Amino acid sequence: DAEITQSPRHKITETGRQVTLACHQTWNHNNMFWYRQDLGHGLRLIHYSYGVHDTNKGEVSDGYSVSRSNTEDLPLTLESAASSQTSVYFCASSEATGTSNTGELFFGEGSRLTVL
Amino acid sequence: RKEVEQDPGPFNVPEGATVAFNCTYSNSASQSFFWYRQDCRKEPKLLMSVYSSGNEDGRFTAQLNRASQYISLLIRDSKLSDSATYLCVVNSWGKLQFGAGTQVVVTP
Numbered sequence: 001d002a003e004i005t006q007s008p009r010h011k012i013t014e015t016g017r018q019v020t021l022a023c024h025q026t027w028n029h030n031n032m033f034w035y036r037q038d039l040g041h042g043l044r045l046i047h048y049s050y051g052v053h054d055t056n057k058g059e060v061s062d063g064y065s066v067s068r069s070n071t072e073d074l075p076l077t078l079e080s081a082a083s084s085q086t087s088v089y090f091c092a093s094s095e096a097t098g099t100s101n102t103g104e105l106f107f108g109e110g111s112r113l114t115v116l
Numbered sequence: 117r118k119e120v121e122q123d124p125g126p127f128n129v130p131e132g133a134t135v136a137f138n139c140t141y142s143n144s145a146s147q148s149f150f151w152y153r154q155d156c157r158k159e160p161k162l163l164m165s166v167y168s169s170g171n172e173d174g175r176f177t178a179q180l181n182r183a184s185q186y187i188s189l190l191i192r193d194s195k196l197s198d199s200a201t202y203l204c205v206v207n208s209w210g211k212l213q214f215g216a217g218t219q220v221v222v223t224p
Contacts, residue, residue: 040124042215104162105160
């Protein structure tokens with residue numbers, strides 16, 4: 001069965017360290033997204049990609065970067081982790097091509113990051 | 117003002133009862149709307165799309181009111197397994213905006 005997986009599922013790191021969260025999908029979806037979820041906020045978009053070598057900033061992109069070297073993977077890197085980046089991170093993919101979006105996102109199980 | 121707003125709840129509902137809640141959105145040009153369900157410490161999953169004419173999926177009914185800019189979700193004959201957080205999602209030109217969610221707790 002096709003799926004979307006994230007790793008690590010839990011991570012504790014220190015302020016200033018570089019952290020990379022992996023996201024791998026076998027749906028062969030063009031669109032991939034990274035969100036963070038914090039109490040009292042909806043899911044907020046960090047970065048997204050509509051295809052290989054395409055990356056775009058979302059509403060809360062400062063301090064994060066992504067790269068898309070193939071269809072399956074969209075790793076999220078925190079350049080220098082800050083306590084404000086303590087959150088649950090969700091990767092998602094969708095079937096739509098280009099900038100259209102059916103609205104059906106398939107989410108990974110989430111990565112819980114704590115920055116001390 | 118947030119672009120998508122929801123009452124956080126919790127809505128405490130006896131098993132078998134009906135519960136309904138709304139979600140308001142600020143962008144009048146939004147094209148499509150969805151309800152997602154999120155169980156505690158799990159990922160969100162699509163529950164249903166919301167169509168202009170309203171739509172049902174089993175015990176769930178979704179409505180859209182474009183004039184007042186809100187969507188609603190009604191759950192009939194609530195089950196214990198309906199306990200979850202329900203996220204409202206609004207699509208504006210390919211950009212999805214998520215509400216913070218409404219928590220529903222169904223009690224025996």
